Amino acid sequence: MGMDSDLFCEGLVRRFGSNAAVDHVSLDVPAGTFFSILGPSGCGKTTLLRLLAGFDKPDQGDIHIRGERMNDVPPNRRPVNMVFQHLALFPTMTVGDNIAYGLKRRKMPLVERRKRIARVLEQVGLPDLEHRNPQELSGGQRQRVALARCLVLEPTLLLLDEPLGALDLKLREQMKVELKHLQKQFGTTFVYITHDQSEAMVMSDQVAVMRDGRFDQVAPPEELYREPATPFVAGFVGDNNRLSGELVSVRDSLAELRLDDGVLVQGRVASDNLQAGHRAELYIRPESLVLSGDALSPGFSSMQAKVRTTLFDGANSRVEAETCGQPVYARLPQDGSAPRLSVDSSIRLAWNPSLARVFGAESL
Numbered sequence: 543m544g545m546d547s548d549l550f551c552e553g554l555v556r557r558f559g560s561n562a563a564v565d566h567v568s569l570d571v572p573a574g575t576f577f578s579i580l581g582p583s584g585c586g587k588t589t590l591l592r593l594l595a596g597f598d599k600p601d602q603g604d605i606h607i608r609g610e611r612m613n614d615v616p617p618n619r620r621p622v623n624m625v626f627q628h629l630a631l632f633p634t635m636t637v638g639d640n641i642a643y644g645l646k647r648r649k650m651p652l653v654e655r656r657k658r659i660a661r662v663l664e665q666v667g668l669p670d671l672e673h674r675n676p677q678e679l680s681g682g683q684r685q686r687v688a689l690a691r692c693l694v695l696e697p698t699l700l701l702l703d704e705p706l707g708a709l710d711l712k713l714r715e716q717m718k719v720e721l722k723h724l725q726k727q728f729g730t731t732f733v734y735i736t737h738d739q740s741e742a743m744v745m746s747d748q749v750a751v752m753r754d755g756r757f758d759q760v761a762p763p764e765e766l767y768r769e770p771a772t773p774f775v776a777g778f779v780g781d782n783n784r785l786s787g788e789l790v791s792v793r794d795s796l797a798e799l800r801l802d803d804g805v806l807v808q809g810r811v812a813s814d815n816l817q818a819g820h821r822a823e824l825y826i827r828p829e830s831l832v833l834s835g836d837a838l839s840p841g842f843s844s845m846q847a848k849v850r851t852t853l854f855d856g857a858n859s860r861v862e863a864e865t866c867g868q869p870v871y872a873r874l875p876q877d878g879s880a881p882r883l884s885v886d887s888s889i890r891l892a893w894n895p896s897l898a899r900v901f902g903a904e905s906l
């Protein structure tokens with residue numbers, strides 16, 4: 543790890559005027575990792591990627607690729623390739639010539655070039671399309687050619703800037719899975735930026751959640767989902783309900799909260815800024831809320847809520863209810879066991895406190 547990683551950065555800062563678009567970011571990406579940087583628009587993802595590619599220079603901090611310091615190495619000398627959202631394949635060149643372009647510039651002999659092109663097209667599942675033009679391909683095929691064109695150069699790092707952003711929903715869903723398979727097959731280290739949490743979650747080995755130029759948390763997808771380190775991560779990654787109230791007490795690792803309608807509920811302590819008498823927020827996922835009758839499982843917390851509507855969406859069907867003037871969502875089982883819920887009826891939603899996370903309200 544550390545300096546031996548494919549990508550290792552320490553304390554990267556990039557300022558525009560008084561605003562730090564990248565604000566002390568450190569990262570450590572071992573070889574063969576699918577690493578995503580996930581964050582909302584304007585959080586600094588593109589700025590960070592440009593530093594890695596060498597299109598821009600950090601004001602502070604160091605970038606190492608496979609142990610070599612890159613700060614003063616120009617983009618074309620870095621072992622890095624980049625795939626953009628609007629991938630520019632050369633429209634008048636065949637697929638084969640598009641892929642050959644970078645190899646030619648490296649002065650690779652024709653015979654070797656032919657071999658590499660055939661192999662990479664095979665690997666991306668397009669063995670017969672070498673002589674087509676890009677406009678004779680589907681969107682997904684074009685995407686795969688763009689990847690093949692980069693991967694054939696065998697970069698240490700492939701940087702991907704929202705490459706699925708321009709595709710329609712169905713194709714995007716399919717390409718997510720395909721990209722993940724391709725990355726594993728090639729074993730190339732991917733650094734992928736996106737604002738789409740589902741993309742990041744499905745594909746990545748590690749996800750860095752970025753906000754205001756900083757990383758809030760770097761973890762595998764499942765850990766981000768189950769153990770979000772900050773309220774921002776809890777709210778940004780996957781669906782979550784947020785209930786706010788006043789902290790009553792903390793015992794062992796359980797926090798007790800008084801919601802604004804007076805109900806006492808519990809969840810696991812998730813931050814070290816919890817103080818009795820201060821505001822706190824409890825996050826509980828829709829699938830962790832159960833519709834409960836009179837018999838409450840021992841140790842469970844519960845609250846009353848009023849049904850607003852039910853939202854049918856197959857396995858992701860939910861009820862939208864209201865408590866303390868706030869919407870709450872609970873997953874509805876679709877095996878026929880879900881009760882019929884009429885609008886304005888009162889329901890009880892219960893949860894195992896170990897599945898809820900309690901943060902102190904952030905002082906901004």
Ligand SMILES: Nc1ncnc2c1ncn2[C@@H]1O[C@H](COP(=O)(O)OP(=O)(O)OP(=O)(O)O)[C@@H](O)[C@H]1O
Nearest residue numbers: 558562563581582583584585586587588589590737
């Ligand atoms: N050349 C520049 N000059 C001044 N400010 C800039 C420049 N480039 C980016 N910024 C600012 O830096 C911040 C981060 O921008 P950046 O493009 O990195 O965000 P992003 O996360 O990639 O957003 P998006 O998902 O919308 O592309 C923004 O506040 C942006 O306005």
